[in-house]
Amino acid sequence: MEEKEVLVKAEGLSKKFCKDLKTSLWYGVQDLFTNLGGNNKERLLRDHEFWAVKDINFELRRGECLGLIGHNGAGKSTLLKVLNGLIKPDAGKVTIKGRVGALIELGAGFNPILSGRENIYNNGAVLGFSRQEIHEKLEEIIQFAELQEFIDMPVQNYSSGMKVRLGFAVAAQMKPDVLLIDEVLAVGDLGFVLKCFKTIDQILPNTAIIFVSHSMPMVSRICNQIILMEKGNSKYQGKDVATAIDMYYTRFADSISNILFSDGSIEFSEVKILNSLKVFEEIPQINWGQDLQLYFRFNLQKSIGIPEFSVIIVDKEERPVARFLSNSSISEIRIENNSIQFIITHFKIQLSKGIYKINLTVRGGDNKEPLLRLNNILCFQVLHNEDVWEPFLLDAQFENNNIKPIIRE
Template identity: 40%
Template sequence: MSTETLIKVEGVSKKFCRDLKKSLWYGMKDLGSEILGHRHEEKSKLRAEEFWAVKDVSFQLNRGECLGLIGRNGAGKTTLLRMLNGLIRPDSGQIKMHGRVSALIALGAGFHPLLTGRENIFVNASILGFNHREVIKRFDEIVTFAGLEDFIDSPVQNYSSGMHARLGFSIAVHCDPDIILIDEALAVGDMEFVIKCINCVGQLRQQGAAVVLVSHNELLVRDVAQRCLLMQHGESILFSSLDDAFLTYRTHLTVENVVRRVENGLVRNGPIRVTSVDVESTDSETIHHGSDITVKIICTSDAGCKTDEFELRFWNSSGQLISTICANNSGYGFDIQAGASRFMIKISALALAPGRYRLAGGFKRQGQFQFWSTELKQLEVAPTPWHNSGSGILILEAIVEGPIPVEGKNV
């Protein structure tokens, strides 16, 4: 495949103003300076009430590559995508885009609410440079991919958010794009559509398209991206390793003591802290479908405490909850002593289909979280010679042993 660079971003920065009146005044001053041909050095400096939404971001993307854009809400991801799409201009730096660009940045953007889905397809495709005949040739494929055959002649204002996403994504990928910009457009889709989109992005990459994907779904990013750009407060770090990118991202969340609702739980550190998680196969070095495995969890507690529930959840690469192991000793409780303790979760004949999984879990007492992590460990299940695919919601039988006090370094 060609190594032609389709996106080149060099030292791009963008600032905004928190105060509306000051923002209007600054805008008038900047516009006047440009009209008169004056250079205004203020572009590189922050004025009162201004902040950097994006600061000194650089990267390049070649044909067939996908870049994952990750970071907390407000980190500058959408602002960067808008600059890539030409919707707003950077205050400094350069952006070079080569080829036809399809973008899904705001849900329903580019759709006229009073027009039907059919009419909006023609309008959007014409904006992307297609004539009427070319749109007719692709029309059936667009509608079929979106799954909107029964609603294509209904006004778009009656569409749900998921239907908007389906139609927008379908138009974007069926217009022969060289560059695709996706900002959380898949977050409102159902599981079937998300999987269809993942497959489609893979096909477009094989055909030479470059993809920039913004998502809070880590497993989705891991499935489609080769590199990651982590954004924090407008600044960025480029990672060639996805593991390093998400490890750094989670470290930032822990350091800032973020408490937020994820997977119907909390990400937090309480009286119990998990310090390490290892998954081992008892019969081979590689974990296969059908292997007997042991999940070894080391946790610490400063003063010791009681917990009456331990949970371990398995999520697949599409963000679907596959199984939950719950050791509920309500009424008795686990006595976790001060210092380090070890829990051993032994699973016989692992029934997970080959693929990548994320282990989440933690401890509760009387319904209150004592520790919870949305990612304890990434688990890769390899296929066996006689098993290459599988699906389903599983019930895993397991034996949970612990807590076992740990002395010294024998962990």
């Protein structure tokens, strides 16, 4: 099978900024007169300067989607602006073939005093389309953006969601060769986001897409290449999207207790997994389908009896996905030497592969008033050979269709 043409090629791209405005202006004057402001890769950092993007290299072909991930300040948006020509690199070069559509910043490229309709013509012209080509696509763009009623209203009066809808409609419906998308899709409502991804699926075979997002499910949904950035550098680069996403989440995988509330009557002491297979980077691991045994210990500061313990499992997107049944009066929990210890066992865990955290709420008294609330008291990882983004991977058995179904009365 013949490889498709390379549409985007980045070679040693680097961009530096200065943390201090006055110093930055002075360096600008120096560079102007000493001719050091050019594309000189060997130039060293000066005082107060830092690399926002450092030595990034990649090739992107037609039909490929590159995900740029990393935490705030990693350099993702700066790299996207360099690729789009909005800012000039200090080193390296970028080569892009064909028409480029960009959805980088909310409202970027729009003239606020012009109407949505006039901005469509302006943006289409910037992309290199003739007025006739834009006119032929106009109704399709307006319908996709769901702005029929407001298309002749000045863009400055649009909500953030309306601006995103118009920006994506222009960028995608004109079917550019290269499409650059920043985090702006996070502003849109769920229905529109789903429509955007359907459109991306349709145009991807003939387009090269670079997608920046903090939403890992979105990244895994459309990207077949990935770059994990950290402090301007490429920490991981390749086609194994799942590995990069796991590395992205590892930063959150600390077991430092986060006390949200405490009335002082009970003190959290210890939690651990008793049956973990091994520990990787301080994260205990268990296999999918294995029993999960959690050990807890608390110290009582006051005489409060045995409180109610609620243990919640939170996924890597900080969403609660499951909760264990709380203890009851018949649970085998005792108080010894002002200490409470117990083990919770969950049989055959079927959480999908990934990293999870434990949150805890302790309540006491007849009214079950909160005594203690903790977040992130333990982090653990479920191992499986299949990557899925649904929270549960449920066990199932496939059988011959001649077998009669089980009907319970």
